[in-house]
Amino acid sequence: MLTVRAPATSANLGSGFDVFGVALERPADVVRLEKADRVTIEMTGAGSQYIPEDPEKNTVGAVADALDAPARIQIDKGVRPASGLGSSAASAAAAAVGLNELYDRGYSREELVPIAAKGEAVVSGDAHDDNVAPSIMGGFTIATDKGVTQVDADIPLVACLPDIVVSTRDARNVVPETARVDQMVETVGNAAALTTGMHRDDPELVGRGMHDTVVTPARAKLIDGYEQVREAALAAGATGVTISGAGPTVIAACAEKDRRKIASTMLDAFGERGVDARVYQTRIGGGAEVF
Ligand SMILES: Nc1ncnc2c1ncn2[C@@H]1O[C@H](COP(=O)(O)OP(=O)(O)OP(=O)(O)O)[C@@H](O)[C@H]1O
Numbered sequence: 684m685l686t687v688r689a690p691a692t693s694a695n696l697g698s699g700f701d702v703f704g705v706a707l708e709r710p711a712d713v714v715r716l717e718k719a720d721r722v723t724i725e726m727t728g729a730g731s732q733y734i735p736e737d738p739e740k741n742t743v744g745a746v747a748d749a750l751d752a753p754a755r756i757q758i759d760k761g762v763r764p765a766s767g768l769g770s771s772a773a774s775a776a777a778a779a780v781g782l783n784e785l786y787d788r789g790y791s792r793e794e795l796v797p798i799a800a801k802g803e804a805v806v807s808g809d810a811h812d813d814n815v816a817p818s819i820m821g822g823f824t825i826a827t828d829k830g831v832t833q834v835d836a837d838i839p840l841v842a843c844l845p846d847i848v849v850s851t852r853d854a855r856n857v858v859p860e861t862a863r864v865d866q867m868v869e870t871v872g873n874a875a876a877l878t879t880g881m882h883r884d885d886p887e888l889v890g891r892g893m894h895d896t897v898v899t900p901a902r903a904k905l906i907d908g909y910e911q912v913r914e915a916a917l918a919a920g921a922t923g924v925t926i927s928g929a930g931p932t933v934i935a936a937c938a939e940k941d942r943r944k945i946a947s948t949m950l951d952a953f954g955e956r957g958v959d960a961r962v963y964q965t966r967i968g969g970g971a972e973v974f
């Protein structure tokens with residue numbers, strides 16, 4: 684049996700809607716796979732009771748189909764579903780990397796990205812690559828229809844996951860259909876600053892580049908306490924704060940020395956709104972690993 688650990692991810696990072704993503708050092712899904720006559724799926728772990736084991740409805744089923752690689756697949760969820768931490772993508776990424784190896788298909792990590800994205804289409808109706816790309820390739824990724832650009836960045840992060848459910852499908856429905864030219868100009872500037880910051884391992888520049896006035900404000904309304912948590916994290920030293928993926932996780936970039944204080948401040952701010960939350964003190968990490 685082959686075991687693959689695929690990390691949680693944070694997509695968008697504010698200014699890079701549907702393009703930017705980072706792999707997180709923790710949490711992660713652990714997926715075990717062995718060849719079989721047909722695809723079967725067994726789920727355990729965080730929120731697994733809410734995830735269908737039917738291969739037609741689970742992200743890994745679509746990946747096994749795309750690779751023509753039937754297998755018995757056991758998924759231990761470390762990444763809670765509907766979290767904004769790329770839960771559905773972590774399983775799909777692990778399945779793509781694991782089945783590619785199990786069946787000796789010979790795809791490169793970059794070639795596996797659109798294959799794993801077929802799993803995302805099953806749950807959100809859209810095959811966006813921005814979570815599966817970092818979960819497979821690690822680091823900071825820029826995923827477009829021309830392929831994936833990757834850099835091994837090292838930035839400390841805090842990911843605060845409130846006990847609220849936001850489905851990607853719902854969060855995509857509130858994205859504005861248009862943006863003004865001045866917003867476009869601002870977004871390009873922020874995205875460029877963030878990308879440069881990733882190359883320099885510079886949390887200040889990355890945090891500055893996370894600012895977004897187009898998609899984030901519309902989605903913030905779905906997260907009770909978002910503005911209070913954001914302001915509290917910035918006051919505690921975060922260099923930038925935004926919604927992780929489609930939410931409800933709120934993600935902050937920071938210097939290492941401020942990370943612990945920011946984490947407890949974000950928890951307290953959700954607590955003051957009566958919202959339970961858990962927090963991951965993490966950083967940008969590597970992609971899926973096979974054991
Ligand atoms: N293997 C899987 N792991 C997690 N969720 C899955 C899986 N297969 C299907 N799903 C379904 O996908 C949905 C969760 O995916 P969704 O994209 O909404 O959350 P997420 O991946 O945590 O968020 P985001 O993409 O914003 O980071 C749930 O409805 C869940 O039942």
Ligand SMILES: N[C@@H](CCO)C(=O)O
Nearest residue numbers: 694701813851928929
């Ligand atoms: N880019 C996607 C990531 C969530 O899957 C979104 O924000 O809708």
